[in-house]
Amino acid sequence: MQTYMVGGAVRDALLGLPVNDRDWVVVGATPQEMALAGYLPVGRDFPVFLHPETREEYALARTERKTGRGYHGFAFHAEPGVTLEDDLARRDLTINAMAQDADGRLIDPFHGQRDLQARVLRHVTDAFREDPVRILRLARFAARFAQFTVAPETTELMRDMVDAGEVDALVAERVWQELARGLMERTPSRMFEVLRGCGALARLLPEVDRLWGVPQRADYHPEVDTGVHLMMVLDMSARLDASLPVRFACLTHDLGKGTTPESVLPRHIGHEERSARLLKQLAQRLRVPTDCNELADVVAREHGNIHRSGEFGAAAVVRLLERCDAFRKPQRLGDILLACECDARGRLGLEEQPYPQRARLLAALGAAMGVSTSEIARQAQERGLQGPRIGELIHDARVAAVARALAAA
Template sequence: MQMFLVGGAVRDSLLGLPVQDRDWVVVGATPKSLMDKGFQPVGKDFPVFLDPVTHEEVALARTERKTGSGYHGFQFHTDPDVTLQQDLARRDLTINAMARADDGSLIDPYGGQRDLEARLLRHVSPAFAEDPVRILRLARFSARFSDFSVAPETLALMRDMVVAGEADALVAERVWQEIARGLMERRPSRMIEVLRASGALARIAPEVDRLFGVPQPEAHHPEIDTGVHLLLVLDECARVDAPLPVRYAALCHDLGKGATPEAEWPRHIKHEARGTHLAAALSQRWRVPSDCRELAELVAREHTHVHQSLDFSADARLRLMERCDALRRPERFAQLLLACECDARGRAGLQERAYPQRAALLEDLRAVQAVDQAAISAAALAAGKKGPAIGAEIQAARRAALQATR
């Protein structure tokens, strides 16, 4: 029995990056022989075990055979005679198909180290085409390793997969899992670019794909193209280390512009309402978690109002906060403002522009939060006032607090 370190740990160590997780493959073993040594089985689809000492995952070397559509359509074969090279052959990219032996020697049968040096994402074998999730994974790796390019033959293979309908077999949970991870990488725009180049974006997110080629007023958007603007906004989110809900909201914030009739270009009147519905539909299709879904709809609906808020009256600012449920959900309101700031700065040449709206609205929120609602209610009750009258006094106090902030 021999054990080898495989996959991302080998890749990242060669790149000089911190190794987060270590995965192992064992050759010449059976499930029984591993369990006899204290390894605990955890795999559902194929034999994976936890090392009794390190608690790291150890998988039996295996081969696989395509038996149906999608990423579930595989039959796995594990046997003591399966070699390490056969196991590595089933992996997606050459940079993920390397291993290290106990003595530290590198096993690289498919040129992974060469492709690392060339900054190239290349598939290991034609078997790449059997698993549509690999399209998403490669796009995510493009966002992580933003200076890597996709090998032309790999991109051609991905396009063939999309034409063959493999992307249509992707299930919502896996799409969201990979998209969410890609959005949190150092350059999420690369993920969108690669998905678009492969044709997969039009299949999994046509609402996003439609943004490319749609013009916007140059006075506000020097980059003009709505899709290009989206890419800039996503990378601005990464630059400020925004959390996932903000990044997903950024992905969805302008979806309504893709539904504007061409006769109305480059203006996009009422795109906020259209975008809110489209964001909700995309979130439902991908089964997006509620924190991301709710913020995406909120940003789609309110981002232009936040941009204009410096000119709002106290009444208008109070209505904005009420629509956003800012008093009950102040953390989400803060995320809304961060997403709007990324939107404002995600424009060609305007990445360093000031965005005072965010600080001003946060100050407004603090002023409204400081209003002593309980004291106002008690005084009004003592004066014989009831429900609506008490509510009116609280609102008047909040407006007064907002008037004092500007």
């Protein structure tokens, strides 16, 4: 029995990055021998075990064979005769197909270290084409390692996979999982650039793919192209360390611009409502979590109004806060405003501009939240008022409170 550290831990150590998770491959062992040694079996599809003390994952060396389309169409084979090189050959990228033995010696049959030094993402073998999830994984690694390029032959292979319909067989949950992880990387725009470059984006997110080549008014958007703007917004969300719901809202806030009639371009009147409708379809298709979907819906509908809110009086500000559901979910308003700030600063030459709308609306919310709704309701009920009339009184009190706060600012 021989044990090797493999995959991302080896890659990150060579890059001088922190190693947070370590994976291990065991060669020359059977499941029975692993269990006798105290390892806890956890794998459903193939033999994976938890170390009795460290709880790190140890997998028996294995090979795999394609048996059908999509992500689940595989048969796995693990026995003592499977070699380390056999196991490494089934991995996705050369930089993930390296191992280290107990003495610290590097085992690198597919030249992953060379590709690390050259900053290249390259598939290991032609077996890459058998798993369409690997397209998403490669794109996610491009978002993590923005200085890496994709090998031309790997891009061509991914195009062949897309043309063969492999991407169409991906299940929604796995697409969302990889998309969410890519959005949280350092340079999320790279994920979408890679997916677009091989044709996968048009299959997975056609609402996003069609934004490239759509012009916008140059006085508002010096970068002009809507797709270029979207990538700048995503990277701004990473720069500002935004949460996943905020980054997803940034991704989907302008979907409606892809359906603006050519006769009215570069103006995009009404794109907010169109964005919300397209978002609903996308979220249902990918089974997007509720917190991401709900935040993105508000941002899609209201980002234009939030940008213009510096011109609003107290009554218009309160109506905007009501549409954002800010009185019921006050903590969420910060995320809505952060997404809008990313949108405003995700423009060519405007990356460092301030976004005063954020502070103004948060201050307005604070003032409005200071209104005692229970006291207003009590007094109204004593006067025999009910239902909608009480709501109107609360609204009016909030407008007055916001007016005082804005006047004092």
